[in-house]
Amino acid sequence: MTSTEAVTAGFQELYGAVPDGVWAAPGRVNLIGEYTDFNEGFVLPLALPHTALAAVRRRDDDVLRLYSADLGAPQVELRTEELAPRGDGGWAAYPAGVVWALRQAGHPVRGADLYLTSTVPTGAGLSSSAALEVVTALALNDLYALGLTRPELARLAQRAENDFVGVPCGVMDQMASACCTPGHALHLDCRDLSQRQVPFDPAAHGLRLLVVDTRVRHALGDGAYAERRAGCEEGARRLGLSHLRDLPYPELDAALTTLGDERLRRYVRHVVSDDHRVRQVIARLDAGDVRGIGPLLLAGHRSLRYELRISCPELDLVVDTARAAGALGARMTGGGFGGSAIVLAEEGAADTVAGAVRTAFAAAGHTAPRIFTAVPSAGARRLTAPTA
Structure with missing residues (x-):
């Protein structure tokens, strides 16, 4: 049936x-x-x-x-x-x-x-x-x-x-x-x-995009998401902008010097930089360079981990382990505080990367992750x- x-x-x-x-x-x-x-x-x-x-x-x-x-x-x-x-x-x-x-x-x-x-x-x-x-x-x-x-x-x-x-x-x-x-x-x-x-077919390029569900359940209604949204809105207000999307990436560093609140600086830096990373990823996909997006995924995770501070030990373990096992790139995805990460790997290395992540989770005493291939x-x- x-x-x-x-x-x-x-x-x-x-x-x-x-x-x-x-x-x-x-x-x-x-x-x-x-x-x-x-x-x-x-x-x-x-x-x-x-x-x-x-x-x-x-x-x-x-x-x-x-x-x-x-x-x-x-x-x-x-x-x-x-x-x-x-x-x-x-x-x-x-x-x-x-x-x-x-x-x-x-x-x-x-x-x-x-x-x-x-x-x-x-x-x-x-x-x-x-x-x-x-x-x-x-x-x-x-x-x-x-x-x-x-x-x-x-x-x-x-x-x-x-x-x-x-x-x-x-x-x-x-x-x-x-x-x-x-x-x-x-x-x-x-x-x-x-x-x-935007055309995105990892399999056609000999690649696989893995989703790693850490099984750490998140709930966006608990206030942390709302706090970051409010912080982004406050950062935009202090910069005299309708929304952070209106701050051009080349002007980011200069704008940050006008913000006295370190927390707001982190939030603004992440949002404006991630908007820029979206453009960079699209440029590489348009050029047929799917492998070239790997470093951008890693940069995105670092920003989410250290600027927005919405990662967790399990998500960081996925990214660090996958990279060490030969993945081209990886990052947490979604609202954070748990949830899933994505991993871009060569087709021939994908199973090895997935196995390394499972082994790392077992060694750390975490619940076994659920790993599957993301097919657009x-x-x-x-x-x-x-x-x-």
Whole structure:
């Protein structure tokens, strides 16, 4: 039984009806450009083959029924007109928040039955929440014929996470889940959401991009992420800028001398430098020099580790071990304080690098990491047509 068949069968067993369709939205891994999205800067994510699936049926009343096959918890039943941000809704807050955001934007969304499952690891910095939001948004967009574009859906999904769930994330995760294409990384300008698909196919160059899930679970709602966002905004204000994206990289050093707060200097230095690294990585990919991005990944990790200070011992161990074992580059990815790292290695060395990381984790007494190959995959899509 395929995943689509399984989620359809699960829906029928739970709700006693046939779904109107099945939709999918992927998690993502970010190649470069971290904490730049809410600074209206640049990012370069790619979609993973891991997806959230949703079998959905439109209702003619205001009842919203949600079920997660992964949790096996009781079905959650809500009323759409009573949805309000509370910050304590657990997993159901993500799809419910999307319904709330659509209604707040004036779209005529009423009830729905949703049966959800996901292969995106949770808490691993791979955007499991964004996948859940985007798959819900795409399904409702189709079922209610809202006519919203992918960037519009991503913005609404971001609003759901910001204002309903209470996590002050930027828009990168939702845009990546909604808009990525196979064999490409998404060059996204987070100011105007303009985008370009940049060819990125490590396998075609004899390379492999590994994702190492440290299994150290992070939670971005615990205040550390929000503190850094506030610090970036304060740094921009003190520099007389709308956002840090407006500080040209050649003017960075001079600007830093005007900031008396060492913490703010670190935050500003990271953001402006990482925006610059995004441009450098794209230039190398456009030139066909995929191997040449390795040193930039390492530089990005050093910045996240020492400037933004959002790494952890397990992430640093991945990067240091991978480099020593012959990887071309590595860095933590995502919001930090746990989660995942990426490793770029020659195909012939990838298994050796992965083995070295596992050995290092065992020697350090850490939980064994989960390691898999990141294959640039498709963004959100409908998997089945409407049922007659």
